[in-house]
Amino acid sequence: MTSPTSPRRLRELIAAGRWNGPTAGVLEGHQQANLAIVPQALAFDFLLFCNRNPKPCPVLAVTEPGDPVVRLGSTTADLRHTLPRYRVWQRGTLVAEPTDIADYWRSDAVGFLLGCSHTWEGALRDAGVPVPRAAESAAPPVYVTNRPTRPAGRLSGPLVVSMRALPGHLVARAVEVTARYPTGHGAPIHIGDPGELGIADVHQPDFGPPPKLEPGTVPVFWACGVTPQLVLPAAEAEYVITHFAGHMFVFDHHVDADPTATCEPAN
C-alpha cells in the first residue's frame, strides 16, 4: 500500500479502497481515534458513560445525529468511508467486519471519536520508554478487570486495561508522559500486582498476545479503548459500529494541538 503523506491523503486512500491495513504506527504524532457509532436513543447514555469514564473513553468529537461527517479543527471526514476497517454489531451480535459502512449507516446514527493509546506511544518513545511500535503483531496484551466502570443509564460493564511491562526506573517517567495526554488514556490506573485488578494469570490476556515479563520490569496498566466494545454490545442496542482493532480514524491535527482544549470556535 502507498505510504500516505498526510492524514487527509490517508483518508482519501481509505475511501478509495486503496488502504485497508492498520493505522497503528502510521503518521505518528497525528491524533488517532477509536470509533463508536450508536443509535440516537443510546447517545445520551453513551456520552454520559464517556464523561463518567474519561480514562477508557476520552471524547474527541461527536457527530450530529444522522450526519456521518465529523468536523474538528481542520478535519472534515465522512465516517462511513474513512476508517480502514469496522466492526458491526446488531442486538449484541457481531455481524460484519467491513471496510466501509455505507450499507450499515442509519438516519439516527451518532458517531463518537475517542482518544486511544496511539496518542502517547510516540511521546513515550521520545522520552526513552521502550514501547513497541504498535503494529498488530506488537499490540499490548489487554485484560478484562474486576473493576467496574461507572455506569450510565443502560450502559455498564468492567474496565478493560492494556499492560506494558517497563523497567522499574522508567515507570515514573511513563506516568509523567502519559498523564499529559488526557485525550489518550492519561496516566496508568494501576502499577504492579495484576491480581489487584482480578487478573488471575497475566500470561493469559483476554485479547492480544501473551506478554514477556523480563526480570526487573513492573507491569503498568492503562485504561483501554476496548472497554466500550464490551459495554456497548452488552446493551443489545439495535446496532453498534466500532473501528476494528488497530484500524483507526486519523485526524489532521497533532496530538499536542488538541482543538478541543481551546475556546476557539470550531472551524
Next chain:
Amino acid sequence: MTSPTSPRRLRELIAAGRWNGPTAGVLEGHQQANLAIVPQALAFDFLLFCNRNPKPCPVLAVTEPGDPVVRLGSTTADLRHTLPRYRVWQRGTLVAEPTDIADYWRSDAVGFLLGCSHTWEGALRDAGVPVPRAAESAAPPVYVTNRPTRPAGRLSGPLVVSMRALPGHLVARAVEVTARYPTGHGAPIHIGDPGELGIADVHQPDFGPPPKLEPGTVPVFWACGVTPQLVLPAAEAEYVITHFAGHMFVFDHHVDADPTATCEPAN
C-alpha cells in the same frame, strides 16, 4: 445564619430552610458547582455542548433522567432542596427565583453540576494572587464576548467571560494555578486587550460590578459559568432551572480530590 461545619451540614441547613444566602466563600476548598436542569429531550444536546465547551462548562456530575438525587464520591444529595436559591425559566422566560424547586421538578428532568471559579479562587489566594473573596459584593465583572461557543444541536450562543485585573508579575502565576483546575474553568482564555473579545468598554460589564483597573494591572479573562445561563434559555426549552448567582451546590470532596478523575468505582 449558622456557620456550617461541613458540606453535608450546609446542605442540611439549606434543605431545612435555615440557609438561603450565597455559598461563595463558604467552606473554602470544597468543590462547589453551578447547576443546570433541563428536560431529557435536551439532555444530549446539553451534555454535548458541555463536552465541546469544557472551559465554561466543566461537567462534574449528571443525574439519571427524573432522579433528583446526585451521587458523586461521598456526596448524595437531592438537587431540589440543597442549593440555597435557584432560577427557573419556562420557554425562555425567567419565571421564578425560589429557594426550593420541589414544585418545579419534572419526571423527565436531568440535572447537570458544572465546576465554577470558586474551585480555584482559594488556590489563587494561597499562591499569592490577590483575588477578592467571592462575596456577592466582590463578584468579578462578567462580559458577553464576540466569541461563539461550539454549538451542539439546538444549543449555541456567545462565550461569557469573567475578568480579574492582576499585576503583571502575577499573571503567569495565575495561569499556572488555574490551569491545574479543569474542573474549575481552567486557564484563562484571553489576557490583555478586552477589544479582542468584542468588549467595547471594560468599565461596563454585562453582569456584576464595574472593575477597578489599577495602573500596572492586566485584564485576565476566564471562561464563565454564566455561559449556559444564556445558551439554555435561548433554546426555549419547556423549562430550564439553574442555580442563582453565587448560590451553589457544595460537594463533600475537596477540589484537589476530584472523584471524576479516577477509574475508581463510584461510591
